[in-house]
Amino acid sequence: MKKVGMFVWNHFTNDARVNRECTALAEAGYDVDLIAINDPKNPAIEAFEKVSERFRVHRVKRYPWLLQAYSDFGKPFVIVVGGLAMTVAVGLFFVNFMILSSYLMMLLATAGAIKQRKVRKIVVNSAIIARMIVKGYLCKSDIYHANDLNTLPQGIVCAKLRLKPKPLVYDSHEVQSDRTGYDKKKIKVIERFLLRFVDEMMVENHTRAKHNEEIYGFYPQTLYNYSELYDINERPKVNLHHQLGLPEGEKILLYQGGLQQGRGLEKLIEAMPHINEGVLVFIGAGKLTATLKSLAQKSPERDRIFFLEKVPFKELPSITREAYLGFQVLQNVCFNHYSASSNKLFEYIMAHVPVVSCDFPEIAKVVNEHEVGIAIDAHDYRNIAHAVNELLTNQERYGKAKANTKKAKYIYNWQNEKKKLLALYEGIELKTGFIGKVKHQLKPKNMIE
Known part of the structure; x- marks a missing residue:
């Protein structure tokens, strides 16, 4: 083996x-x-x-180990270390003043260095x-x-x-x-x-x-x-509407993943006043969490924007399936974003959720060739709002996109890859x-x- x-x-x-x-x-x-x-x-x-x-x-x-000991024991550890340092200092005082000075300078330099974030x-x-x-x-x-x-x-x-x-x-x-x-x-x-x-x-x-x-x-x-191949109907159900206090018929417009820069998440909040129906739900965490929550509070549609903490990946499909559509609206801030074919696109498809996506090559290829949603220039919030409204009002197009996800998942899955x-x-x-x-x-x- x-x-x-x-x-x-x-x-x-x-x-x-x-x-x-x-x-x-x-x-x-x-x-x-x-x-x-x-x-x-x-x-x-x-x-x-x-x-x-x-x-x-x-x-x-x-x-x-020193920081770990501090993390584990807190103040008692500081007291012990401080006591030992002082004992050594007193001992050096009676031995040699120059050695004592060097020792104290070393302690000060170490303490100063630890305060620097980059050094830590x-x-x-x-x-x-x-x-x-x-x-x-x-x-x-x-x-x-x-x-x-x-x-x-x-x-x-x-x-x-x-x-x-x-x-x-x-x-x-x-x-x-x-x-x-x-x-x-x-x-x-x-x-x-x-x-x-x-x-x-x-x-x-x-x-x-x-x-x-x-x-x-x-x-x-x-x-x-690609996502693991599974039957979404066999996954446990989560009543996300009840969890968020929403009427059962409310349409959930979902973004799942890290709340990071360059993912167009601010654009989603900016688009909400122009989206005719539904609530925007973010599931995840990241450096942009506080900023997004602040933007949401300032939005006239603040009551239609919700945030949920990230959940283990094994539980995520049960939540994804509750969405009316999913977002993957990366911004072209670097080649890493431009070239992405990230997992959330395929997670949406596996859960039979149509997508509104950016028009970057790898993502647009899947969305357009298999007609599982709408690929747009996601740098403009108006394009996002227009695409969402199209899927909200054009039920024939939405139904076709949802049906196509059920076919596309047999191509884009981990069992093949x-x-x-x-x-x-x-x-x-x-x-x-x-x-x-x-x-x-x-x-x-x-x-x-």
Whole structure:
């Protein structure tokens, strides 16, 4: 039985894509250890979780041991550390004044550095990376799998810094070199260097694969982020209307996912005064939560805008099915957004919910070719309102879109797509079995000069 060591830079509570990949590998006979990050603020998740007989989750602690001890014990820990520091200071006073001065300066410098947010972030992230590496080594995997750039160094260390190097898969869910809030030039340099150690790379779709070829010189594997195939009528029912205090016939206009910048969420609120019917419901959380709630309160349609906390991905379909239509209105703020074919589009389709979407290539291709909704230029709130009103009033078009989702889901589903993941792993096994080690097949000689 081949063992897979996989890394993910989150708590693994809402990562449907990684769950699908791990489950598919486990069902195919691989022994999977997923290394994630623990959440000290959430007592509901555990450091170790056995998802199935062949799929386990290990969550490493977030903070360095001193910060972790402070988090665990609070003021008593501060008193003990302060007492020890003072005892050492008193002892040094009688030994050498210069040493005492240096010691006090070191304490002040450490305290000052910890107050700096960037320094704290570096310290915390370094502790997480170190613990992931240790756990990765202890798992003694045959193949390592890094999800996104922030776990690739861990994968490289565990896979390559050993007497017998192991194969390494780089599974890039985002366009790391062109994302909001990222230094494009720096990320390109880092990613280009780290790719030297990668044996197989996967990206979400062909638009991103072509982009990767343009900047790095090779075309990676594609693995679309499709939803699991299921019968939505067999999922448990959730009376969302009752939960929100709405009449049963009220139409729910749903956005589900992270509340982040560049997703057109402000445009949805801006469009509400021009939408003839229905209520806007956000399900999720993120950095934009407070801003969106503030905008909603200022809107003349504030009574038609609702917010719900994010729910575990396994429970989400029961809520999605309650929607009249779903939104996927990304803004063209970076190539990562422009090239997306994100999971929520396929979650809507799987729940038989027509969509109002942006007209970016990967998303519009699905929406237009299969007529499961309306693709628009989502940068203008008036276009959003017009599309929603069309689906509200044109019942023939809406009915056709809803019927088409029931056909499209048999094309865009994980049961079809996971075959590509398993084929990639089978290819790795063939290479390791007959060649003795995995060669860097994915990079042509002129890839990195």
